[in-house]
Each structure stands twice: as structure tokens, then as C-alpha cells.
Amino acid sequence: MKLDITLPKFLRIGILPSVLIALMGIAFVTAMARYAFGIGAISDLSYSYPWGFWISFDLFTGVVISSGGFLMAGLVYILGIKEFQPLLRPSVLTAFLGYIMVAIALLVDLGQPLRIWYMMIHWNHTSVLLEIGICVMLYLTVLAIEFAPVVLESFPKLHNIAHLIHKFIMPFVILGVVLSTLHQSSLGSLLLIQPTKLHPLWWTPILPIMFFTSAISVGMAMIILESSLSSRYFQRGLETHLLEKIAKGLPIALGVYALLKFGELAVAGELDLLFTSGIMSVLFWAEILIGVVTPIVWFSIQKNRTSNNALLTGAIIVLVGMILNRFNVSWFAVKHPDPLFYMPTFMGNVDYFPTFPEVAVSIGIFAAGIMAFGLIAKYFPVFEDELPAAAHAGD
């Protein structure tokens, strides 16, 4: 007789989900400690460094890696390239979850999380942060509307609503693209108010344009990444022929970005800073070489655009470089006034380095996002080539 020690079916979870749940648990406990004892209790943030890992990772990185959603919606609906349809739903879902993650992270980072809705009624129209807040709130709504049909289709009684949304989707898509353009670029504008704090290699009046251009490249890379990864995890086919086209566009988008970056430095007469700024020059070249030069070469090779592994590798290279850019702009290249002069030593730290709980919160929120993507992709027709009935319970 076979010994039956297996758990009941609903309790059986795979290794990946268990790890994700554990990470979420750690983040939850950390966040509770933050709410009880204050931000200083779990983080290294100080008077000199009011923004740290949470802003660089959760806000700057979180928003930019969610750019695949508006990119795909724009390509499929506005430019009418219907062949990209199979990539649309996963991209919109990633964006939707991405922005929810951003919002959750901000609820940890804000001093008064319960007042986040104040942004809806108290407007200071010169504030870049207000624009980002409003855009993100509206865009979350738009993404929910764009994604709703996927959920509604699973319930036969709600098909009518799904059809209705589908019929009137265009205004929402256009609104979504406009909102995305605004806040993707505004994340760059957020740094415009720090001309004396952000290193001149990065500070430029055209920061918003640079942020938007790089967001397009990141969106392309994210579409490749999420298609490859989900094709592996869910063991489904990969739309290589579609990804190939995106991979072809990447060197162009990155080329425009590189032109802007170096062109701006040349116009501002700051080209010498490329070699004379010590560690800042190194960081600048690192983001350019990893995020721009390498992928341009990589995706210019025909062979790399058709192989699944090479596509994934290239996408990861783009993301690493571009995420380094976001960290540079929002953290590494920001020099706050020397706190030694500003405050007695008992008041604040001179340097900033994220603490373990700080990073744990971000990782936990990220894990929740992956978990949510997995669950939704499993139970709803996110990938259009599979029917909801085909989703099998239990791993």
C-alpha cells in the first residue's frame, strides 16, 4: 500500500509561491513596525537623505518597468498593429500590478499614509509630485478598465459589460497613453528642482524627455522579459516572431536615447565631466555601456533576435542598465548639503545606506506582485492562446 502523506490539494503550493509568501510575510511585519515606531526605526533615512531605496526602487524603478502597458496599448489600439494583440493583456496586467505595487510602497514611505487621498483635493499646481500622484491614480483606473474585460469574460453573465468596455475602449487607451507620457517624463521633472544637488552629468532641463525616451526602451525590454518568463513558468509557447519585431525596435529607441544624452552634454558644454567626475563618471558610463551600448550591439545581431534565451538575456541587460540610471538619478548622483555643517551630530546620519528592513519591504511588495501575476495568469485568460478551462488547479 502506498503511504499517503500528501497535503490536501488546496494546501499544496510549489516552492516559488512558498518563497514569495515568506517574503511577503517579512515585509508585512517590517511595515507594521514602521507604522508603530516610525520610519526611522526601520530605515536609514535621515534629514540629509529624505528619499532612499524606497523611492529609487519602488517609485522610480517600479513606474518605469510598468511602461510596457501603455506601449502595447498604444501599438495595438492607436497604431492599429493588431498582430501584437497576444502581448497586450500580459503587458497591461504587469503595468496594473506594477502601479499597485508603487502605491503600496508609497503607503509605507509616506509620513501620513492615510492622507494619500489629499492629493485629490489639495492641489499645488507647481508641484511635480502632485502631477505624478494624480496621473498614477487616474492611470490605475484606466488600467483597471483596460484589464477588466479579461476578468469579466470568465463569467458568462458579465459578458455584456466586457463587450461594452471593449466598444468604448479607445478614449481610455488614449487617456492612458497621455497619462503615461506625463508621469513617466514627470519622474524626471521631479529632479529638476535639485539643480544644486543632482550631479550635472544627469541634471538637465530635458530630464523629462530623457525619462520618457528611456521608458519606451524599458517597456520594450519588459514585454520581452515577461513573455519569456511566463512562457517558461506556464510552459506555453513564446511569440518569438512578435518579440523579434520588438527586439528590432530596441536599438532604434536606445539610439535616440543615447543621442539625447550625449547631445545634451555637448550642448551644455559638459562633455569633460564624462571623464573628470571620478565615481560619477564611472556610474554614468556603467549605465550607458550596460543599458544602451551593449543592447544596441546585442539586438543588432539577427541571431540574438530569434533565440528565446538571447532575447531574454538582451532584455535583462537593458533593464539592468536602465534601472541603474534610475538609481543614479534619484540616489547615487544626488548630493545633499554636507550635513556636518547643518546639524549637530546627534540629529542625523551623514551617509545613507539602506537597511535590511528597508530592502525587505520592497522585496516583499515585489514578491506580492509576482504572486498576483501568477495567480491572475493562472485563473484568467491573460494569455489568449489558452482558455480559462485549461487552467489546472494545483501545481
Next chain:
Amino acid sequence: MTEIKHHAYLFDATRCIDCRACMVACSVENNIDMDKTRIWVAGLGITGTFPDLQRGTMVYHCMHCEHPDCMSACPVGAYTKAEDGPVTYNPDLCIGCRYCMNACPFGVPHFDYDKGIIDGAFIDKCTFCPQRIYNGQEPACVQTCPTDALEYGDRDELIAKAHERIAAHPDKYIQHVYGEHENGGTSYLIISHVPFADLGLPDLPETPVNEVSEKVMAMTIPFALSWGAVLSGVAAGVNLYNKNKEEAEKKAEETK
């Protein structure tokens, strides 16, 4: 005292003896916890070689800028700039985003990192003692200063006074009134015998640091509307083109 049209401070670094009475007076007047303060006094220590020894002290205060960057940055408008000088903060609106701390080139606003969600974590900064100045008194820090290193008065008068003092002792002072034009002008003016950079003051242009970001923000709505119009136009055009193409294909098939 004559009527004050534009409240301002004048700090003379040569007179400061690093006694920190202003810090204490401020905390007492405004009921600030003793481990926090709205005024920071930074001693530079003793510099130079004997016998030319020199010491510098900086009393660091909210600069009460004429075009405050904290106010420009705050998403919910928790900051106000009064017509007559003071920049004030309203905790009832604050969401705790700390963007003002990033925006301020002087690093003035500071935050309750030790407060949880129940106490509420707020920004704190100098308020210019409105309870005193609007009742004919000097701010607490000024009143308590034993050496008149901190003075209070009308901005224009103080600027004139500062220039007079510099002109009277050209060997003693650096020929500049910090805050007269820096960052678009501030209501905390500084004169000093050591370079301003040594006192920890940033080298700022005459335009406020929020200039570029405010210009970009002003373009947001027009840009959003025109970008939306362009996208709608493209979408309509593509739609029409695809429809015509489909019809043409249909016709071609029918005629076959």
C-alpha cells in the same frame, strides 16, 4: 521700532560666539522637543595657524526664501509664503512625502522619523515666530541673542545696514550679503568674515532653483491636451485607413 513691511533676519557671523542660546530660546518659545530643534548652530572650529587664528559659527535657520522651493515642491500646498516674508508650514495638509526636504537647497525642513502612524510624522521648520512678530516683538532667537549676531527688521533696511557695516569694515568682512540675491532672494541675510561656502551655504544662482521645474509644470496641461489630440488624430486616421483597406480588399475579392 518702525513698521516692518517685509520681515527679515540679519546674521553676522563675526559676532556669533557659539553660545546656542537662540536654539534654546526657539525650543522654549515654540515648544519643541529638546532632542529636536528648528535652529542649527554649526561651529567650524578654529582654523588658521597661530597667531592668525579664526573661528566661525553659523546659525542655520529657515531662509524664508522669496520664491520658496519647499512651497513650489509640496504637492498638497502645505507651505505658504506670506506677503510680508515668513514661509510657513501647515501640518494639517502634510502627507509626509518629504519632497520639500529634497527641494530645499539649504536642507531646512526636517521630519519626525521617530513617530509612528498614531502620533503622525510631520515636517518641522522655523515659522518666524508669528505669535511674536505680529504682536510687535522680535522673534525669540533674535531677542535672546547676547551679541546681536542675530538681528530682526525690515528686509530693505537690514540689507542697507549690512552693506553699511561691510563698507565700514572692509578688512573684516567678505564683500557680499548672502541672501540678497541668492535663490531669488531670502529673508535671512548673512554677512561673514569667512567664505560662505565654509559656513556650509550652497553657491546658488540668482534665479530660484524651482525655476525650471515650474516652467515645465506650466507646460503640462497644454502638452497633455495637444498630445491627446495628436493621438486621437492618429488613431482615427489609422482606423480609417484600415477600414478603407478592408473594403478595397473585399471589393477586389467580389470582382474576382
